[in-house]
Amino acid sequence: MSFYTILKMQQETDYRIDIQHLTELIDARGAKSVGLQLPEGLLRRARSISKEIQNRCDIPVIISGRGCYGACDIDTALSEMVDLLFHFGHSGEDRENIVFVEVRSKVNICPVVQSAIAYLEGDRIALVTTIQHVEMIEEAKKILETAGKEVLIRCGSGDGLRYEGQVLGCNASAVDPRSDEVLFIGTGLFHPKGIASLIEKKVVAADPYTKNIELIDPEPLIRRRWVFLEKALDAHHFGVILSPKIGQYKQNVADEILKSARDHDIEAHLILLDEIREDALINLGMDAYVNTACCRIVDDMRKVILLNPDEFARLLRMRDRMG
Ligand code: SF4
The missing domain is CATH 3.40.50.11850 (Diphthamide synthesis DPH1/DPH2 domain 2)
Structure with missing residues (x-):
């Protein structure tokens, strides 16, 4: 079944979104502008939510067009442009002008x-x-x-x-x-x-x-990670990736990795990167990378060696053993 068929089915089956609750929050906070951020599967609901809010509250609404993968991935640029940002589809702690709006599916499981x-x-x-x-x-x-x-x-x-x-x-x-x-x-x-x-x-x-x-089956997934780890044994220089996304920003972890690399005489460079894509890493031209952002990004890599911090620590132990 194609992605678009699934998407269409999801639109038909639909999700429960309490617009009344959103408009009450807008009134209570005296917001004069609103931003909407939705994950991919819900993005098509953005138009109707925007229309409802504009009709009921008579204030401008901006829809975030960038991808959104979790509560860790807030559109901070949009949050700075509006009085209130509604982040849909994930649970999290509301902060300042960011409100998490949980969404429930109506499909019968x-x-x-x-x-x-x-x-x-x-x-x-x-x-x-x-x-x-x-x-x-x-x-x-x-x-x-x-x-x-x-x-x-x-x-x-x-x-x-x-x-x-x-x-x-x-x-x-x-x-x-x-x-x-x-x-x-x-x-x-x-x-x-x-x-x-x-x-x-x-x-x-x-x-x-x-x-x-x-x-x-977990076995092939685990084996795949070992293949990358073994390839990284020969890497001479590493890029240590730091994400600016507020829920994925881990300066301490990146600092520790840089220190361990130094202690092991390995050349390492800190890289600030928002969207961690394989083509961007190929362009940067390092032998291998360590990812301090979302740990699932490593699954998207085919040609580039990208390790999570625990894998990098394992790699150092393997190198120590090899002498
Ligand atoms: S870190 Fe990755 S997997 Fe975890 S919530 Fe964020 S996007 Fe999802």
């Missing part, structure tokens, strides 16, 4: 959970989902229990996690380690692949929109 049972081999299942579906997790649990499964649901820890069973692409702490395998309910493979590589368990990914079920 029960049919796909029922279908997923045939793919679950273990008895103990960790049940996880994204914020759009958290309200339906108890219904999913009942279906699995009726099928004789023990269902483990818990609240993860970390920025942006608020609900039982909620995961992020970079945080699978909601997965109970006692589970045999994981059932993920949600769209796409970004989250289930993240879970599989972070906790090294099989993930059954059940998409409530397409009704597709995918099995994610």
Whole structure:
């Protein structure tokens, strides 16, 4: 099924967005201008939200056209241009003029959970989902229990996690380690692949929109990372990437990496980069890079060696052992 078909289905099935609540916030704060930032899957709702706010509040609205991947990825330039920025689709702590607007899907997850049972081999299942579906997790649990499964649901820890069973692409702490395998309910493979590589368990990914079920085996994902690590053994110079995104800016981590590189006589350079794309890294011409921003960016690389900080630490230990 094509991306556009899925998008169309999502538009038809739609999400609940409480415009009344937004207009009350605008009134309460006396905002004279508003910015809207939405993730890709919701971007097509921007037009109707903008229209509603303009009609009801008679104030200018600016829609952020840049990509947005998580609560870590706020459009700070837009937040400086408007009195109030609504960031949709992720949970987070409101700050200054930035308000997080959680969005719930109206799609029924029960049919796909029922279908997923045939793919679950273990008895103990960790049940996880994204914020759009958290309200339906108890219904999913009942279906699995009726099928004789023990269902483990818990609240993860970390920025942006608020609900039982909620995961992020970079945080699978909601997965109970006692589970045999994981059932993920949600769209796409970004989250289930993240879970599989972070906790090294099989993930059954059940998409409530397409009704597709995918099995994610952690082994090839882990092997792929080792291939890059081995390639990095021969690298002479490293770029250490620092992101200016407010939720991904980690100066301390970058400083530590630079220090360890110095201690190991490795040439390293600090690079400030907003959108970390492979072509930009190729252009910079370093042998390899260490990424201090979103840990999932390494998955997008094909030709460039990009390591996360824990992988760089492992690389140094490997080099030490080799002498
Ligand atoms: S750091 Fe990456 S995976 Fe984690 S919330 Fe941000 S964009 Fe998503």
